Amino acid sequence: MKTITVSSGKGGVGKSSITAIIALYLARKQNKQIVYADCDVDAPNAHILLNLKEKDFYEKEEIFASEKATLIAEKCIHCRKCVSEDICNFNAISWNKEKNIPEFNKYLCEGCGSCSLICPAKAIVLKKVKNATLRIAKTSYGFPLVTAQLEIGESGSGKIVTEVRKRAEKLAEKNKADLILIDGAPGIGCPVIASIQGTDYIVAVTEPTPAALHDLSRLITLAKYFQAKTGIIINKYDLNLKMTEKIETYAKEQNAPLLAKIPYDERFIKSLVWQDEILLQTLSETYVPDILKAIKSIQSFSI
Amino acid sequence: MPKTIAVTGGKGGTGKSTISTLLAIGLSKEYRVLLVDADADCPNLHIILKAKRKLLSEVKQTIPKWDFSKCIKCGKCSQVCKENAIVFVKGKYPIFVKEQCIGCNACRIICPTKAIGKAEQKIGAIYFSEINSLNLSNLHLISSEMLITYEETSPIVNALKKEVSKFKDKYDFVIIDTAAGTHCNVISALLGVDFALAVTEPTPLGAHDLSLILSLTKKLNIPAFVLLNKANMAKSKAEEIKSIATQFNTEIVSEIPYDKKIFEAYSSANLEKMPESLYKPLIDFIKKK
Amino acid sequence: MRIAISCEGKTLESNVDPRFGRCVHLLIVEAESPDKINLVKVIDNPNVNVGGGAGISTAQLAANENVEAIITGNIGPRAFGVMQQLNIKVYRATGKAIDAIKQLLEGKLEEITIPGPMWK
DSSP: OEEEEEEOSSTTSSHHHHHHHHHHHHHHTSOOOEEEEEOOOSSOOHHHHTTOOGGGEEEEEEEOOEEEEEEOGGGOOOOOGGGSTTTOTTSOEEEETTTTEEEEOTTTOOOOOHHHHHOTTOOEEEEEEOOEEEEEEEOTTSOEEEEEEEOTTOOOHHHHHHHHHHHHHHHHHHHTOSEEEEEOOSSSSHHHHHHHTTOSEEEEEEOSSHHHHHHHHHHHHHHHHTTOEEEEEEETGGGOHHHHHHHHHHHHHTTOOEEEEEOOOTHHHHHHHTTOHHHHHHHHHHHHHHHHHHHHHHHOOOO | OOEEEEEEOSSTTSSHHHHHHHHHHHHTTTSOEEEEEOOOSSOOHHHHTTOOOEEEEEEEEEEEEEOTTTOOOOOHHHHHOTTSOEEOOTTSOOEEOGGGOOOOSHHHHHOTTOOEEEEEEEEEEEEEEEOOSTTOTTEEEEEEEEOTTOOOOHHHHHHHHHHHHHHGGGOSEEEEEOOSSSSHHHHHHHTTOSEEEEEEOSSHHHHHHHHHHHHHHHHTTOOEEEEEESTTSOHHHHHHHHHHHHHTTOOEEEEEOOOHHHHHHHHTTOGGGSOGGGTHHHHHHHHHO | OEEEEEESSSSTTSBBOSBSTTOSEEEEEEEEETTEEEEEEEEEOGGGGOSSOHHHHHHHHHHTTTOSEEEESBOOHHHHHHHHHTTOEEEEOOSBHHHHHHHHHTTOSEEOOOOOOOOO
């Protein structure tokens, strides 16, 4: 069983749409067993692209992947050790002069436990917080989707991505799946690192703009650090042929071969807005065969 | 005291960077503007503006430093580290995995022989740029950038905001371009702003993510307004955007149509050549506020 | 020579697990010569389902078994860094675990030497 992560660095280049059509093609045209993992846990979109309704979701789980400091007020001896220097490096603790107790800012608290360790009265404990809701759905395309939504205001995206991957792996084992397809988050921070670690292949999607190329280069550097084979797809390539050429040159220099150039195709928006499954299917048959062929022939990576 | 505006959106690719840059350019014709790139993962504003970056400061994070002469190899530091940044093998000195470290004090506090002191590691940088093209002398850019392979962008954004607070009174407007998403680095960028401009697009994805970002600004008690970008992309969905805005007690303050000219200007990094008429209503709205 | 090898199964007849951090089992072996290979311990990897840092946790687990070498398919850069600091060599192998160990003793296995992290 293999894992492929679709990533981009820059947001909005078409990562999720391309992941969706790859999944559709593999499942419908090649009869592959796949598990689709939406690892953009801040703002997951796969369930919308795949046209899922509430009734399609059959499993729901609350994720408690982070801890935050909380006070047991009765135990506090008001020594103020927790607000002294070199205890909280995240500015998450302030002293409430009226109540004479510490107050914790949950948006800044990292759950490191430093304050809990220094408290002589054991009045500060770390409590698990719910940071996401994970759900699993059966799509009409013949594969399951594992998705999670970060609780608004919470942190720990990276840990939630790891939970999504764990569930996807369990499901893949159960279904004897050939592939786990990961729709990654934008950027190169912890949620992206969590979707790249241990993956077998990265499909890097980009668009012909200077900003996207800049972000792509940061992603490629990260991919090399994690030793993952990477291929590049230029989406909407015909909107700027000069930039497309620049990206092709860059891809060659980096040994991250160009897998495909996809033109700006209005049908992507149409299939999304009209929730048109047949149109999505057509798009998958139009563009995915070349992508898969390239992955296999250029990098000898087979699914 | 400048007016601080965050340009955000949740969904990537809705045009946050384009809008924040156009807004900054437009306002700088009359006012002194500081544009802030808080997308520390993938900062783009210096690319869009073809601006040369000067290093302002390095972002450093506290890390532990062992005095092995005092270390009794008890392994307690490894036990309290929640980030798997300290590996302890029986009989050996602890091994530090610096990319996992978030810079807390737990290991230093727990060490029974006070063998752990403080050191620093560089995790990112803050840059300053003047925009020397055309009539943009009233526009400055300050941007953040995280070192690749590190995980946490929040500390970089926090350091960026600290730098901004040092000289923000020199400006009339501070415009902060946040990252996509709704997680901690976006929260760090949003905290303390006067209001947020949520940039969205008329698609189901835009609508979905708009609800998320407006929930976040509501939770953080930050007034938010909606900008509908690429407004003519899918007219049927524009209604949905309107109703989401109403649901969150706000409104669409500007609608900018999808214009190939904007994309071409953006993709060749020539945004300053954009006709002002395209985004004038937005400028007027901001000036009114 | 004491070796840790990531395995898909619990015996040396099983295949080398291509993953290190989240391998299913870690087998500890005492190997003196190709015909003197003894399986001394089978560890069910507790990190197979853990959050971030699995590689580092498994590295710690393996290192605590006093091994001189690791045989696996792939190891992440951070876990590898830990091995380097502990002077534990890491070798790449596929196929049956017992064959991989024999190849190591015969000097036929590729040592993994991942370069350090790349900064922009």
